[in-house]
Amino acid sequence: MGEKRVTFKDIADHTGFSKTTISRYFNKPDYLTPENRQKISMALKELHYKENKVAQILARGETNFIGLIVPHMFMSFYSHLLDRFLHTYDHFDYKFLVFSGGADPVSERKYIRELLSYQIEGLVILSHMIPSEELASYDIPVVAIEREDRAISSVNTDNYTGGVMATELLIRNQCDQLIYVCTDSRQEVPSYDRYRGFLDTCQKNGIAQDAFFRDSIFSYQMMYQFSEHALNCICNSHDGKKKGIFCSNDVTANIMLNLLFRKYGCLPDDFRIIGFDDSPTAQESVLPLSSIRQQIDLIVAEAMRILDSQIRARKDDPSCILQPKHSLIEPQLIIRQTTSG
Amino acid sequence: MGEKRVTFKDIADHTGFSKTTISRYFNKPDYLTPENRQKISMALKELHYKENKVAQILARGETNFIGLIVPHMFMSFYSHLLDRFLHTYDHFDYKFLVFSGGADPVSERKYIRELLSYQIEGLVILSHMIPSEELASYDIPVVAIEREDRAISSVNTDNYTGGVMATELLIRNQCDQLIYVCTDSRQEVPSYDRYRGFLDTCQKNGIAQDAFFRDSIFSYQMMYQFSEHALNCICNSHDGKKKGIFCSNDVTANIMLNLLFRKYGCLPDDFRIIGFDDSPTAQESVLPLSSIRQQIDLIVAEAMRILDSQIRARKDDPSCILQPKHSLIEPQLIIRQTTSG
Numbered sequence: 101m102g103e104k105r106v107t108f109k110d111i112a113d114h115t116g117f118s119k120t121t122i123s124r125y126f127n128k129p130d131y132l133t134p135e136n137r138q139k140i141s142m143a144l145k146e147l148h149y150k151e152n153k154v155a156q157i158l159a160r161g162e163t164n165f166i167g168l169i170v171p172h173m174f175m176s177f178y179s180h181l182l183d184r185f186l187h188t189y190d191h192f193d194y195k196f197l198v199f200s201g202g203a204d205p206v207s208e209r210k211y212i213r214e215l216l217s218y219q220i221e222g223l224v225i226l227s228h229m230i231p232s233e234e235l236a237s238y239d240i241p242v243v244a245i246e247r248e249d250r251a252i253s254s255v256n257t258d259n260y261t262g263g264v265m266a267t268e269l270l271i272r273n274q275c276d277q278l279i280y281v282c283t284d285s286r287q288e289v290p291s292y293d294r295y296r297g298f299l300d301t302c303q304k305n306g307i308a309q310d311a312f313f314r315d316s317i318f319s320y321q322m323m324y325q326f327s328e329h330a331l332n333c334i335c336n337s338h339d340g341k342k343k344g345i346f347c348s349n350d351v352t353a354n355i356m357l358n359l360l361f362r363k364y365g366c367l368p369d370d371f372r373i374i375g376f377d378d379s380p381t382a383q384e385s386v387l388p389l390s391s392i393r394q395q396i397d398l399i400v401a402e403a404m405r406i407l408d409s410q411i412r413a414r415k416d417d418p419s420c421i422l423q424p425k426h427s428l429i430e431p432q433l434i435i436r437q438t439t440s441g
Numbered sequence: 442m443g444e445k446r447v448t449f450k451d452i453a454d455h456t457g458f459s460k461t462t463i464s465r466y467f468n469k470p471d472y473l474t475p476e477n478r479q480k481i482s483m484a485l486k487e488l489h490y491k492e493n494k495v496a497q498i499l500a501r502g503e504t505n506f507i508g509l510i511v512p513h514m515f516m517s518f519y520s521h522l523l524d525r526f527l528h529t530y531d532h533f534d535y536k537f538l539v540f541s542g543g544a545d546p547v548s549e550r551k552y553i554r555e556l557l558s559y560q561i562e563g564l565v566i567l568s569h570m571i572p573s574e575e576l577a578s579y580d581i582p583v584v585a586i587e588r589e590d591r592a593i594s595s596v597n598t599d600n601y602t603g604g605v606m607a608t609e610l611l612i613r614n615q616c617d618q619l620i621y622v623c624t625d626s627r628q629e630v631p632s633y634d635r636y637r638g639f640l641d642t643c644q645k646n647g648i649a650q651d652a653f654f655r656d657s658i659f660s661y662q663m664m665y666q667f668s669e670h671a672l673n674c675i676c677n678s679h680d681g682k683k684k685g686i687f688c689s690n691d692v693t694a695n696i697m698l699n700l701l702f703r704k705y706g707c708l709p710d711d712f713r714i715i716g717f718d719d720s721p722t723a724q725e726s727v728l729p730l731s732s733i734r735q736q737i738d739l740i741v742a743e744a745m746r747i748l749d750s751q752i753r754a755r756k757d758d759p760s761c762i763l764q765p766k767h768s769l770i771e772p773q774l775i776i777r778q779t780t781s782g
Contacts, residue, residue, distance in 0.1 A: 218536070
């Protein structure tokens with residue numbers, strides 16, 4: 101800054117090479133002899149040349165940018181996921197342009213158009229606002245995590261198995277009334293399979309079940325109100341039974357646990373609770389929460405593997421068709437203190 | 442993708458204008474008559490021209506990129522802060538290249554070099570690894586939040602006042618033994634002023650005080666172990682007194698509250714707790730935590746105002762000197778259920 105920018109012509113004048121040779125030094129260094137590379141490298145130091153990736157992008161058509169859109173961060177699952185994606189920089193060298201979408205598809209579309217104009221090479225999408233068909237129409241590699249994914253690649257936890265694991269644990273805990281509490285009732289999202297696993301397992305074991313659903317939750321306050329309402333209904337309807345509550349995320353499970361603790365000073369014997377995600381919240385609650393772990397490191401590694409291979413394929417053949425790939429990652433049952441083993 | 446890129450020459454051929462005129466349309470549109478702008482705009486649609494910001498960057502020297510480095514996200518204060526920065530896109534139009542730094546200065550330096558080569562116009566730094574003098578040497582606008590800021594601009598909460606507020610509240614709660622529990626003992630970080638406010642207020646009121654410090658905490662587990670250790674010491678040393686615990690962040694306060702709840706089923710009458718940050722954790726704990734709020738929206742708005750004005754100054758005069766600016770934002774006392782009013 102504040103200095104005149106060093107141009108290829110300056111370097112050419114300084115070294116006696118042509119501008120073409122200087123350009124090759126940056127873009128196709130193998131075309132030059134080691135001696136000539138050395139001479140140019142020395143000249144760059146003498147001229148205080150500053151690398152300009154933007155110029156390289158134009159020359160090579162590679163930005164190494166990946167767009168990443170999160171829906172919000174009040175669920176620590178998303179901030180944890182974002183953190184792990186950012187850490188892949190050490191391995192893959194992609195830089196992440198990050199946008200927090202929230203509940204506004206208009207602003208999200210504007211942002212995606214911007215990302216495309218910056219020549220992003222791929223997109224990681226965690227938000228729920230824009231249909232996958234529209235995302236596919238942008239014709240760049242896209243990977244979704246735990247959202248509707250008909251037309252785009254995705255990496256999800258095997259939610260059905262996760263639902264079965266949670267339900268079986270509550271049954272082993274001698275619960276005779278199981279309740280599923282869920283903050284997203286849309287059948288097209290992968291997490292709906294948790295409910296299918298719950299229902300099938302209740303039916304197979306002949307256990308009474310009940311469920312609470314609420315959509316369009318965009319803040320912690322909304323989640324709190326819904327959880328409090330659901331817990332009141334559960335207490336009123338299922339008095340005298342041993343209640344096993346399976347929450348579709350740890351934040352909801354934490355709220356229920358807190359409400360019970362405030363009332364009883366403990367988790368009463370006729371309640372067992374398990375969450376989902378094994379997000380940081382699960383460890384930080386008043387009793388460490390049992391949960392179904394989404395193996396974030398594996399999810400992120402697989403998402404980056406898919407994205408990277410599609411980005412490379414596009415570099416080899418810009419007209420190649422992007423086939424959506426769908427990967428499932430095994431969940432893990434994490435038993436802590438809100439259930440027994 | 443998969444289509445031939447439309448060049449300025451194509452647009453020139455299509456419209457009959459020179460390539461210079463086409464270039465001006467993108468970079469200095471005021472030089473063209475409205476009629477000619479209209480003709481070129483029509484041609485772009487007919488040719489299915491896709492905007493390429495990278496080309497514009499080279500033409501105008503403006504990337505609209507801001508680099509943002511977070512230290513980690515296990516403290517929800519940081520994910521909340523990041524979320525609010527990302528949301529400034531709607532107002533300022535800057536795009537954020539985000540990096541999660543953690544505990545490794547080598548990788549952080551490598552990343553900053555990369556950011557510079559991508560022509561970022563400014564940097565927001567939340568991590569603690571690199572001295573401010575080194576950051577200043579990059580000679581781009583930098584704003585720090587709650588970290589050592591000798592040589593760079595910063596926006597911080599008025600931590601001294603926050604420390605006084607918390608301490609006075611505990612004194613009003615009839616606590617006769619005050620304890621400060623802190624996860625960063627370095628005197629050069631702004632948060633150290635919380636301790637100064639605490640000490641002065643204890644002294645002024647003649648109240649017994651004690652303090653626990655621990656450095657280099659890089660995970661929730663480390664914070665848990667430290668908090669548990671501190672609470673054990675507090676219980677052993679100050680039995681029979683009414684203990685007012687002031688924690689340097691809500692995560693530590695939440696751990697202490699959980700430990701007490703597990704042991705007693707409530708917050709015992711001889712304990713009062715207040716955290717700092719008013720991060721999401723403060724609301725989500727078993728009893729909503731009293732805390733000193735850092736007004737994140739004001740902090741982020743002020744940081745962006747400083748950054749934006751320095752970026753504009755640099756565009757007007759690339760050789761202008763960047764004077765570090767330091768802003769303090771008032772904290773707010775938030776009284777919830779771990780203290781009385």
